[in-house]
Amino acid sequence: MKTSTAPAPSEADAGAEARGSLARRLRETPEVGVVAACVVVFAALAIDRSTFADAVNLQGMGFDLAQYGLIAIGESLVILTGGIDLSVGALLGTSVILMSWFNVRAGLPPVVAVLATLAITGLVGLLHGLAVTRLKMAPFVVTLVTYTVAQGVTLAITSGTSITGIGGLFGDIGQTYVAQIPLPLILFAVVAVAAWFFLERTYVGRQVYAVGGNAEAARLAGIRGDRRVVAMYVTSSxxxxxxxxMVLGRMGVGSASGVGVGWELSAIAAAVIGGVSLVGGQGRIVGIVAGTVLLEFINNGLTILQINSDYTNIVLGCVLALAITADRLRARGIARRG
Incomplete structure (x- = not known):
């Protein structure tokens, strides 16, 4: 009696299967698209305008990237838990004024002024977290209140004037270069690596994803979800x-004029463009950094091309709409595939 055996897969079949698997993983990895977009935008602008890729402009973008990138990481940590923080921009502006006031008008040393300001911002984040977890208030409402109050506090302290004469420490942080690389950009890179390690290499970081993906399932698994949510709001603030x-060190004065206004939209856009799901539980630091870089390329490119700054928000809104649409389509596609 003869037995038949299935033909062994050929090398060509194995190669095709491997390529199909790789293509599928690439389709489901949002970071690939945004990184490719960064490369394309940078190349196009560098070819069209040689000044875009010169050292001076790249250093300027480094300073901007550090400022926007830090609040984008903080915003993303909150979104990963299923929340939202609309106060990041206004709170940044208020922190600039508080540090200036503590240093110049209260006469505190720069280090003490910084620590006092960070203590206040951390307390604000703690209140956000407790309001969301204990009082079950909507994150949108809680942080919108802080957004409004922070802007009011900023204007009340300055009365429309700038605070001058700040200590040299701020300038040392905000304007220093290390091997021609802006120090704020290096500090941003350190924070990004720390956030990446926390989310992807620690047990607590994985719990953050679990809470954002399904809070009830995380609770049944013994995860203290409320603590994770509170911690992310504190970190964001x-x-x-x-x-x-960094903003104060770069400006050299404590000014309420336009500082932080609308920056929360850029932070949310960077997160969503980078693949962070607005429903929580999905997203990685690599994508968030790439999303921030892409937005900086676009903003700087519009300036280099001498396009009216009034169109910047239009472009930002269109990019954000495309990112949200792509996020929903990707989520539906993954759900259909089970």
């Missing part, structure tokens, strides 16, 4: 204060 140090 602290990063807003930390970014304020």
């Amino acid at each position: 602290l990063l807003s204060g930390f970014a304020g140090i």
Whole structure:
């Protein structure tokens, strides 16, 4: 009696299967698209305008990237838990004024002024977290209140004037270069690596994803979800204060004029463009950094091309709409595939 055996797969079949598997993983990895977009935008602008890729402009983008990137990481940590923080921009602006006031008008040393400001921003984040977890208030409402109050506090302290004469420490942080690389950009890179390690290499970081993906399932698994949510709100507010140090050092004065206004939209856009799901539980630091870089390329490119700044928000809104649409389509596609 003869037995038949199935033909062994050929090398060509194995190669095709491997390529199909790789293509499928690439389709389901949002970071690939945004990284490719960064490369394309950078190349196109560098070819069209040689000044875009020169050292001076790249260093300027490095300073901007550090400021926006820090609040984007903080915003993303909150979104990963299923929440939202609309106060990151306004809180950054308030931290600039608080540090200036503590240093110049209260006469505190720069280090003490920074620590006092970070303590206040951390307390604000703690209140956000407790309101969301204990009082079950909507994150949108809680942080919108802080957004409004922070802007009011900023204007009340300055009365429309700038605070001058700040300590040299702020300038040392906000304007220093290390091997021609802006120090704020290096600090941002350190924070990004720390956030990446926390989310992807620690047990607590994985719990953050679990809470954002399904809070009830996380609770049944013994995860203290409320603590994770509170911690992310505190971290977001602290990063807003930390970014304020860089902004103050770069400006050299404590001014309420336009500082932080609308930056929360850029932070949310960077997160969503980078693959962070607005429903929580999905997203990685690599994508968030790439999303921030892409937005900076676009903003700077519009300036280099001498396009009216009034169109910047239009472009930002269109990019954000495309990112949200892509996020929903990707989520539906993954759900259909089970």
